[in-house]
Amino acid sequence: MAGKLKVHVDQEKCQGHARCKSLAPELFNLDEFGNAHEIGDGSVPAGLEDKAWLAQSNCPEIAIEVVEE
Template sequence: MSGKLRVRVDQDKCQGHARCKSLAPELFDLDDFGNAHEVGDGTVPAGLEDKAWLAHSNCPEIAIDVTEE
């Protein structure tokens, strides 16, 4: 079995398109400026791995990193 996934939003790249929030609201929140950030420490709960990769692949700024621990 693979390890846990973790998501991280690169704040320098995020332009506030919010696709990640619409695709995976459990994993991302928006700040007051509409820029995304990961929920909590970015750990992806079991069963939401597909949503993490979906958000990653749909980010127009390639601002979402998904890492396996």
């Protein structure tokens, strides 16, 4: 069985395209500037792993890191 996933948004890379928020609203919030942030500590709830990988692969700035714990 795979470990739990965590997502992290690199704030220096994020340009506010917000694709992660549209693809995985359960995992990302946008700040007042439109930049994405992981929700909470970035833990990905069971069943949302595919959305985490989808958000990562669709980020034009490659600002999303998905790590297995």
